[in-house]
Amino acid sequence: MTESRLQRWSRRKTEAGRKAEPAPPSAAGSGPSPEAEELARNEALPEHEVLEKYGLPDPDTIGLGTDIAGFMGNEIPDYLRRKALRALWKSNPVLAVLDGLNDYDEDFTDAGAAVKGAKTLYKVGQGLIDKTKKIDEQLENRIEAHAEDPEPIESEGITEESEPGIAVELLPDPGSLERVVGEAEPEPEPEPRYRPRMRFE
Known part of the structure; x- marks a missing residue:
C-alpha cells in the first residue's frame, strides 16, 4: 500500500523533530573556560608579575606609538587594560580632543544643561x-x-470738543x-529645466 501525501508529510515532520532535539549538555562543558581560569589567577597576582608573565610594558611608561595590543587579551585583568588605555590617551592629544561631531559626546542626562523650552515652528x-x-x-x-x-x-x-477738526x-x-497687497513681489517663475536632445545617427 502506498503512502498518501499527508501521511508522508506527517512522517517527515516527525523525523525532522527527532533530529532537531538538542543533545543533553555534558558535564565537562559546564566548567569555566581556560581563559576565565587564567584571568582569575592573574587577578590574584601582583601587577609587575602579570606584566613580566606576558612581556607587557609598564602602563606608566606607555608613550605615543607604543603597542598595547597585549593588554587587550581576555586573560589580562581589567584594571591593567584600563591603565594602559588611559596612558595611551594621555600620550596622544588627538585622542583626548572632543571635536563635537559625535552625538554622544554631550551628557544628555544633566538636567542643568538642558534647554528650558525650545521653540519650534x-x-x-x-x-x-x-x-x-x-x-x-x-x-x-x-x-x-x-x-x-x-x-x-x-x-x-x-x-472734537478739545481739538475740533482733527480725527x-x-x-x-x-x-x-x-x-x-498688489505690489507684493510675485513668485519668480521656475526656470525651464534643461532637456537634452539626443541624436542617433
Missing part, C-alpha cells in the same frame, strides 16, 4: 507652520473690517492696502 500633525499665513490672515481681516466700516475711528484721547485714522485707506 513644527506642530505635531501639521508639520512646519508658515508664519506668513497668519500675517496674511490678519491683513485680510483688517481689510474686511475697514471695508465694512469706512468711517475714520477717532482716538479716545482726542475728541486720527487707525486704519489706512483701503485703496492703499490693496496697492500694498
Whole structure:
C-alpha cells in the first residue's frame, strides 16, 4: 500500500523533530573556560608579575606609538587594560580632543544643561507652520473690517470738543492696502529645466 501525501508529510515532520532535539549538555562543558581560569589567577597576582608573565610594558611608561595590543587579551585583568588605555590617551592629544561631531559626546542626562523650552515652528500633525499665513490672515481681516466700516475711528484721547477738526485714522485707506497687497513681489517663475536632445545617427 502506498503512502498518501499527508501521511508522508506527517512522517517527515516527525523525523525532522527527532533530529532537531538538542543533545543533553555534558558535564565537562559546564566548567569555566581556560581563559576565565587564567584571568582569575592573574587577578590574584601582583601587577609587575602579570606584566613580566606576558612581556607587557609598564602602563606608566606607555608613550605615543607604543603597542598595547597585549593588554587587550581576555586573560589580562581589567584594571591593567584600563591603565594602559588611559596612558595611551594621555600620550596622544588627538585622542583626548572632543571635536563635537559625535552625538554622544554631550551628557544628555544633566538636567542643568538642558534647554528650558525650545521653540519650534513644527506642530505635531501639521508639520512646519508658515508664519506668513497668519500675517496674511490678519491683513485680510483688517481689510474686511475697514471695508465694512469706512468711517475714520477717532482716538479716545482726542475728541472734537478739545481739538475740533482733527480725527486720527487707525486704519489706512483701503485703496492703499490693496496697492500694498498688489505690489507684493510675485513668485519668480521656475526656470525651464534643461532637456537634452539626443541624436542617433
